[in-house]
Amino acid sequence: MKDGRKAEMLLRTTPVKDARERIIYVLETAVDVTESGKLLKELSQLTGNLEQVISERLNRLRQSEEKYRTIFERSGDAIMLTDPKGAVLEVNQAGVDILGFKKREQVLKINSVTEFFKDEDDLYRFQKRLFRDGFLTGYEAPLLRKDGSIFYGLLTANVTLDVVGQITGYVFIVRDVTKRKKAQEQIEWRNQWLATLNSTSVAIGSSLDLDEIVNNTIEKIMGILESVSVRIYRLDKKSQTLTLLASRGLSTRFVENGRIKTREMGEGFLGNTLITSETSVVTDPANLEAANADLFLEEGIKSAIYVPLVSKGKPVGAMVISSRSTSDFPDDNLEFLSAIGNQIGVAIEKAALYENLKNAYQELKEAQEQVIAQEKLASLGKLSATIAHEINNPLAAVLTYNRLLIKQNRNGRLTPEREDDIARYLTIMESETARCGEIVKNLLAFSRQSRISIENKNIEEIVDRTLALLSHDLEMKGVKVVKHIESDLPEIQCDFRQIQQALLNVVGNASEAMDGGGILTVAARRSVKRPNMEIRISDTGCGVPKEHLKSIFEPFFTTKEEGKGVGLGLSVVYGIVTRHHGTIEVESEPGEGTAFTICLPLAAVTGTKASV
Structure with a gap:
């Protein structure tokens, strides 16, 4: 260039x-x-x-x-591609298998995937979420296979769009979670089963009301086993007869029938259950008890489980679970019912023991009341001589002054000048007569029979009345009485006469232990440890040997000479105190004396009253 x-x-x-x-x-x-x-x-x-x-x-x-x-082809989940109307355009082999088809072409003929949904509500919620969000994951619903059988599917879906945002179709992924669902339901069922067993066990341990335990257990059984009815029978060991204890899910006419209410041991499936101690399952209506076939037919019962109720290896009753269908009962149900049967058996046995214990307690209570009454009579006998002396002295004074006045009247000596002497005589007579009246009043109050009445009472009044009854006996034996009652003491909850009798027995024992004289100390104060009143009665008598202290409150235990006591006094005291929810303790040293401490509950501020 x-x-x-x-x-x-x-x-x-x-x-x-x-x-x-x-x-x-x-x-x-x-x-x-x-x-x-x-x-x-x-x-x-x-x-x-x-x-x-x-x-x-x-x-x-x-x-x-x-x-x-x-x-797409090897996935274990069903994958389907559809057009905007839901018609299947493509499906993998897993989809063919999960949906129950034999060929892929059969699936491609489905008009819409909505046909696979079992419940319309599930389909509505599925579509609502898919149209709102454009995608959906983890939606679980029951679906239908080609033959109409149900399986549980976990659905994932999303909308496919073209470049202008128009819907061109959908992608569906379905995972068969039927096995997982059943396993989960089995776990939940097992948890319910264990919870029922646990609650029944807790109820048995915390309650003695057999009706309450049985009815609650029946409710739980029916909550776990749907569409069943329950009957529970209790065995009367004496008559060897089963009696209907409770039932649920059956008509009144059925359960009130005599053939259903009672059953002899060994009669029919129900009676034989006690003999074999094995659970029986009847799923064919033709095999149900022939004698009661008409009743079962009328009630619609087609199958039943007969479960023995066992405690300590012995039958105590039976449970019948009946159904209006002929389907077999799963082994898990039988295991559950057997376990429940054992629990109910324990409850029945426990209730029987409680009833026996309650009857024994009632008999013991009646015997104790008889002992208290007899001890009261014995105490009255012991008091008779003391009361005779106590009344004799004032009566002698009254009689003396009365005779003196009669004599002076005869001799004409009742003149106005002697008015002061006459007034003095009459005053003495009045005082001695009132003294006799007070003694008789205390004696009558002590001896009067009545039901125990718990009221708010003043402890000092009870102590004074008790000492008044024994004052002559104590004086004759040279026993000095020292009383220490704390000021401003609250009242106690007690039966006046019962506590008076208890104090009378303790003071009487102390008097006998100081035959040669001594000091009797009666003290009352508020307890420093508990909201109780402490009444302490101590003497300076002979004391009690230590080896006898552990038996001192036992009936008929005594250290007195023959003929001076039967050993019921302190036993009666113990019974009275415990019935008042109190305690009694004893301390003693041989040769130095004995002290009894009685603790009784204080009265409520507002006061209470009750009869026992």
Whole structure:
């Protein structure tokens, strides 16, 4: 080139001819194609690269398609592609198998995947969430197979759109979770079973009300085993007869029938259950008890389980679970009912023991009341001599002054001048007569029979009345009485006469222990440990040997000489105190004396009253 550059030229030679076709000259043209050549080279390179890119992408696309096709075909989950109306366009082999079809073409003929939903409510909720969010994951619902059988599917779905946002179809993935669902239901059932067993066990341990335990257990059984009825029978060991204890899910006419209410041991499936101690299952209506076939037919019972109720290896009753269907009972149900049967058996046995204990307690209570009454009579006998002396002295004084007045009247000595002497005589007579009246009043109050009446009472009044009854006996034996009653003491909850009798027995024992004289101390104070009243009665008598202290409250235990006591006094005291929800303790040292401490509950602030 003129500027010294090298250039690539495109030369063209064109001959020019005349009319005779003779070349008259040659036309040559030269075009600089340096830049266009470069452009062609660059374009050639770009084209080569583009073809390579397209080739590589097409290759990757084929690989991806093969990959996803492999996943599509080998997936264990059903995968379906549908059009906007839900008609199946494509389905993998897992989908064919899960949905119960034999060929893929059969699935492709389905008008809409909505046909697989069992419940319309599930379909409505599924569609609502899918249309709202455009996708859906983890939606569990019962679905239908081709033959109408039910399986549980875990659904994942999403909407497919074109470039302008229009729906072109749907992708559905269905995982069969029936086994997991059944396993989960089995676990939940087992948990319910264990919870029922646990609650029954707790009820048996915390309650003695057999009716309450049985009825609660029946409710739980019916909550676990649907569409069943329950009957529970209790065995009367003496008559060897089963008696209906409770029932649920049956008509009144059925359970009130005599053939259902009672059953002899060994009679029918129910009676034989006690003999074999084995659970019996009857699922064929024809095999139910012939003697009661009419009753079962009328009630609609077609199958039943007969479960023995056992405690300590011995039958105590039976339970019948009946159904209005002929389906077999699963082994798990039998295991559960057997376990429940053992629990109810324990409850029945425990209730029987409680009834026996309650009867024994009632007999013991009646015997104790008889002992208390006899001890009261014995105490009255002991008091008779003391009371005779106590009354005799004031009566003698009254009689003496009365005779003196009669004598003076006869002799004409009742003159106005002697008015002061006469008044003195009458005052003494009045005082002694009142004294006799008070003694008789205390004696009558002590001896009067009545039911125990718990009231708020003043302890000092009870102590004073008790000491008044024994004052003469204590004085004759040279016993000095010291009384320490804490001021402003609250009242106690007690039966006045019962506590008076208890104090009378303790003070009487103390008096006998100080036959040669001594000091009797009666003290009352508020307890420092509990909200109780402490009454302490101590003497300076002979004391009790330590080896006898543990038996001192036992009936008929005594250390007195023969003929001076039968050993019921302190036993009666113990019974009275415990019936008042109190305690009694004894301390003693031989040769130094004995002290009894009685603790009784304080009265409520507002006061209470009750009869026992």
